[in-house]
Amino acid sequence: MGVVSPVGLNVADFWSALLRGESGIRPLTRFPTTDYAFSAGGEVRGFALPPPLAAAGADADLATQFMLAAAAEALRQAGLPGTSDPAAGAVVVSTNFGGILAGERLLAHAHGKGPATGRDFAEYGFQTCADRVARAWALAGPRVSLSLSCASGTAALGHAFDLVRSGRAAFAFAGGYDALSPFVWSGLSALRTMAKDAVRPFDRNRAGTIFSEGAGALIVEDAGHARRRGARPLCEVLGYGVNNNAFHMTAPAKEGAGSAQVMRAALADAGLAPAAVDHINAHGTGTKPNDVTESQAIQAVFGEHAARIPITSIKSTVGHMMGAAGSVEAIASVLTLREGVIPPTTNFRERDPECALDYVFNEKRAAAVTTVLSNSAGIGGCNAAVILRRVEGAA
Amino acid sequence: MSAPRVVITGVGPVTAAGIGRTALADALVAGRSGIRPRARIAAPGLRAQTAGELQGFDVAEYLETPKTYLDRSSELAFAALSLALEDANLDLSTVDKSSAGLMLGTAYGSLETMATFYADLLDKGPRLVKPVLFPHSYANTAISLLAIEYGLAGPHLLFTSGGVASAQALLTAFDWIRAGRASLVFAGGMDALSLPLLTGLELAGLASPADGGPERCTPFDRARNGYVPGEGAGILVLESDHAAAARGAPVLGELLAAGTAAAADGSSLALETGLARAMALALRGSRSVDAVVAAANGSPAADAAEARALRRVFPTGVPVTSANPLWGETAGAAGALQVATALAMFESGTIPAILNLTDADPACPVQAVMGAPRAVPLERVLVNAVDAGGTAVSLLLGKGT
Numbered sequence: 001m002g003v004v005s006p007v008g009l010n011v012a013d014f015w016s017a018l019l020r021g022e023s024g025i026r027p028l029t030r031f032p033t034t035d036y037a038f039s040a041g042g043e044v045r046g047f048a049l050p051p052p053l054a055a056a057g058a059d060a061d062l063a064t065q066f067m068l069a070a071a072a073e074a075l076r077q078a079g080l081p082g083t084s085d086p087a088a089g090a091v092v093v094s095t096n097f098g099g100i101l102a103g104e105r106l107l108a109h110a111h112g113k114g115p116a117t118g119r120d121f122a123e124y125g126f127q128t129c130a131d132r133v134a135r136a137w138a139l140a141g142p143r144v145s146l147s148l149s150c151a152s153g154t155a156a157l158g159h160a161f162d163l164v165r166s167g168r169a170a171f172a173f174a175g176g177y178d179a180l181s182p183f184v185w186s187g188l189s190a191l192r193t194m195a196k197d198a199v200r201p202f203d204r205n206r207a208g209t210i211f212s213e214g215a216g217a218l219i220v221e222d223a224g225h226a227r228r229r230g231a232r233p234l235c236e237v238l239g240y241g242v243n244n245n246a247f248h249m250t251a252p253a254k255e256g257a258g259s260a261q262v263m264r265a266a267l268a269d270a271g272l273a274p275a276a277v278d279h280i281n282a283h284g285t286g287t288k289p290n291d292v293t294e295s296q297a298i299q300a301v302f303g304e305h306a307a308r309i310p311i312t313s314i315k316s317t318v319g320h321m322m323g324a325a326g327s328v329e330a331i332a333s334v335l336t337l338r339e340g341v342i343p344p345t346t347n348f349r350e351r352d353p354e355c356a357l358d359y360v361f362n363e364k365r366a367a368a369v370t371t372v373l374s375n376s377a378g379i380g381g382c383n384a385a386v387i388l389r390r391v392e393g394a395a
Numbered sequence: 396m397s398a399p400r401v402v403i404t405g406v407g408p409v410t411a412a413g414i415g416r417t418a419l420a421d422a423l424v425a426g427r428s429g430i431r432p433r434a435r436i437a438a439p440g441l442r443a444q445t446a447g448e449l450q451g452f453d454v455a456e457y458l459e460t461p462k463t464y465l466d467r468s469s470e471l472a473f474a475a476l477s478l479a480l481e482d483a484n485l486d487l488s489t490v491d492k493s494s495a496g497l498m499l500g501t502a503y504g505s506l507e508t509m510a511t512f513y514a515d516l517l518d519k520g521p522r523l524v525k526p527v528l529f530p531h532s533y534a535n536t537a538i539s540l541l542a543i544e545y546g547l548a549g550p551h552l553l554f555t556s557g558g559v560a561s562a563q564a565l566l567t568a569f570d571w572i573r574a575g576r577a578s579l580v581f582a583g584g585m586d587a588l589s590l591p592l593l594t595g596l597e598l599a600g601l602a603s604p605a606d607g608g609p610e611r612c613t614p615f616d617r618a619r620n621g622y623v624p625g626e627g628a629g630i631l632v633l634e635s636d637h638a639a640a641a642r643g644a645p646v647l648g649e650l651l652a653a654g655t656a657a658a659a660d661g662s663s664l665a666l667e668t669g670l671a672r673a674m675a676l677a678l679r680g681s682r683s684v685d686a687v688v689a690a691a692n693g694s695p696a697a698d699a700a701e702a703r704a705l706r707r708v709f710p711t712g713v714p715v716t717s718a719n720p721l722w723g724e725t726a727g728a729a730g731a732l733q734v735a736t737a738l739a740m741f742e743s744g745t746i747p748a749i750l751n752l753t754d755a756d757p758a759c760p761v762q763a764v765m766g767a768p769r770a771v772p773l774e775r776v777l778v779n780a781v782d783a784g785g786t787a788v789s790l791l792l793g794k795g796t
Contacts, residue, residue, distance in 0.1 A: 035520045035521050035522060036521045036522075037521075037522065086659050087656060087672060091657075095555075096533065096534070098534075098555075103509075104513065106591050106594065106595050106598075107509060107510050107513045107514075107591050108513070108517060109594060109598075110510060110590050110591040110594040110595075111510065111513070111514050111517060113517050116594075116595075116598060117598060118595075118598040118599035118600060120595075120598070121594075121595030121596070121598050121599045122599060124595070125502070125557060125784075126502070126504075126534065126555035126556070126557070127502070127555065127556045127557035127782055127784050127786065128784060130556065130784075130786075131661075131784035131785060131786075134657060134659070134785075135659070135660055135661065135785075138659040138660065139657075139659065140656060140657050140658065140659040140665070140668075140669060140672075141656065141657065142655045142656065142657070143556065143655075143657040143785070143786040144554060144556055144563060145554065145555040145556045145557075145560075146552065146553060146554060146555060147504070147533070147534035147535050147553050147555045148535055148551070148552070148553055149533055149535050149539075155552065159552070159567075162567075162570065166570050166574065168570075168655070182516060182521070183509070183512070183513055183516065185521070186512075186516050186521040186524050187512065187524070187529035187532065188529075189521065190524055190525075190526035190529050191526065191529060191530070192526070241550075242550055242551055242552060243548055243549055243550060243551050244497070244538075244539060244542035244543075244547065244548055244549075244551040245542075245543075245548065246492070246542045246543055246545075246546045246547055246548040247543060248543065249530045249536075249539060249540065249543065250530055258548060261493065261548065269576075378535075379530055379533060379535075379539075380530070380533060380535045380536065380538070380539025380540075380542075381539055381542065381543065382535060382539060382551060383551075
């Protein structure tokens with residue numbers, strides 16, 4: 001696994017910040033925000049490409065650099081590609097905005113306001129990030145880019161899982177990435193879904209989400225392939241679902257119908273009864289509509305068992321990492337399975353009667369979790385959910 | 396129980412050379428190109444002045460309900476799905492829409508709307524942008540609008556893998572249906588021309604005339620000098636054989652197999668190797684193919700790499716065509732439109748000639764169909780899709796029975 005986030009530039013620092021509940025939300029510095037309605041976001045700070053990638057990735061867009069750095073950490077931990085057949089290694093990346101800083105130079109140039117180069121056009125391209133990850137490690141298997149708004153990271157993990165179980169790849173890199181930019185910030189500000197100070201998921205007075213940036217990477221591998229090369233799994237992927245509310249571009253479906261449906265699809269894919277799930281890493285954006293409809297969806301899917309499932313949203317600390325959100329939430333879920341602790345949903349002050357489940361508010365909680373569901377959703381009505389299980393004797 | 400077969404029961408092509416299955420087939424048989432001087436995006440400062448631009452296209456003809464705003468790529472996708480449903484004679488009120496899948500591809504998403512939104516940011520500042528445009532600027536805007544319009548609440552995947560995007564969507568729909576996880580998937584892709592796209596292609600030296608000579612779209616020709624960009628959409632109705640039989644749907648063709656691989660580095664040799672491997676995966680040991688619809692679009696290096704890959708996989712040769720000179724390089728829509736081409740070939744029993752190809756490049760060792768269409772019994776056609784970054788998808792199509 002690999003992470004580049006506003007609260008840590010590797011998995012260990014990210015996880016320890018999550019457990020401490022340390023916020024990554026600060027005033028943005030990449031571009032002046034004086035004219036914007038919102039000025040606080042989750043910027044990645046102190047980032048530099050690790051030395052082995054510094055030369056090869058120097059001309060990559062910043063968003064792609066985030067992905068390359070997370071990929072380096074994940075592949076190093078996995079010991080891949082090692083001596084594996086390069087053709088057996090798939091790359092799946094996902095993003096909302098791709099190489100947006102390069103993209104903005106192209107847009108400005110086409111509008112007669114500034115220079116751009118052919119490199120900018122290439123670096124904006126959504127497939128370029130996948131190409132760069134694949135080439136950096138000479139992977140020649142299936143190569144896929146996905147874009148499903150803020151369900152992207154979870155969908156990438158699910159699609160990587162599909163490529164492995166269908167036999168199209170022995171191992172698959174699954175990554176999500178995005179960067180903040182004037183285009184992104186002006187658009188998200190205009191959506192009026194943001195809070196000014198803090199993300200308070202499931203709180204009665206929650207005022208919105210706060211967007212952030214970074215990348216998350218996981219490696220999905222065929223169990224036999226891992227065993228043969230002596231690699232020990234961090235957990236097992238059991239199933240996933242991906243769908244659409246088929247309701248509205250920006251409003252969630254009534255009572256979270258699409259979200260409920262995607263969680264049911266993931267359970268069916270995993271061959272699990274709802275009662276088998278003992279933790280949910282929620283989408284939990286901190287917006288009024290999301291948190292209530294997501295809670296309703298969990299209630300609908302899990303019934304009486306819902307009240308017994310501890311739920312958390314790490315967006316309270318890392319912010320909403322857009323295309324990377326599902327990736328880093330899956331990583332937090334894996335760490336919960338491995339370490340028996342659920343990171344807190346911070347900034348909580350007051351119970352919302354409409355969000356009546358067991359949220360892990362403000363303080364981390366020890367819990368022997370065996371099966372976790374990580375849930376995501378995004379603009380356009382996209383939903384995705386993935387189910388992960390602890391493996392005994394794991395690395 | 397054996398895995399379901401994957402049949403194609405409808406196709407909605409939207410191209411500069413023709414809209415709808417019949418118009419596309421006519422254009423292919425007649426060799427009638429839709430590439431001409433651009434009208435919608437004038438951009439007189441650019442070297443390239445022609446494109447596969449849809450002229451006289453009116454999305455209103457394809458909409459169930461009026462829309463206040465649509466990005467051009469969403470318009471093309473709406474038309475493609477509407478045509479595909481009509482072609483498949485599929486009444487959505489008779490199917491389980493909660494499990495109906497929608498898997499599409501796009502290389503450039505809603506780039507024109509991004510440009511419009513961003514122009515306000517540059518000219519007027521962040522408080523005067525148009526909020527309504529932002530949700531229309533996402534890559535997934537078109538696919539999600541289609542899901543909303545038609546109530547398609549099942550599997551929902553948008554591939555943004557450049558020139559292989561819609562081919563990957565088809566491959567993935569194939570995998571889901573084969574695995575029994577879906578029985579009906581609308582799969583394909585769309586891409587629209589826009590000023591930033593044309594600007595970027597020129598900056599990157601990808602568009603004809605990359606050599607400063609005359610503009611031309613001449614796959615495998617010695618004089619090829621880049622590709623001519625096009626716009627369009629293609630959506631196919633894929634069903635399990637059981638689902639299609641249950642509703643008595645006519646079968647236009649069958650997706651028999653799909654393979655994908657990629658180049659390990661940026662070299663032309665790696666692209667050749669990756670594409671050869673994708674074709675081998677789709678063929679699974681057999682070489683019994685009657686024709687190939689190539690991805691070749693006039694790019695100097697990529698056409699040659701594809702030709703060499705074809706020679707590796709078919710050492711004794713196979714007739715090869717390319718539809719690119721009819722509607723230009725449609726990027727995310729290309730794979731789906733090439734599958735639509737294969738379906739038209741099954742129906743007409745002819746392999747269309749590669750338009751504009753007159754001086755075959757010896758560096759492109761393929762049996763290109765030149766001059767006139769070739770009448771030949773067609774049972775199995777291989778369709779290639781290639782992204783210049785090195786990803787390849789190969790789809791094996793069978794004639795519907």
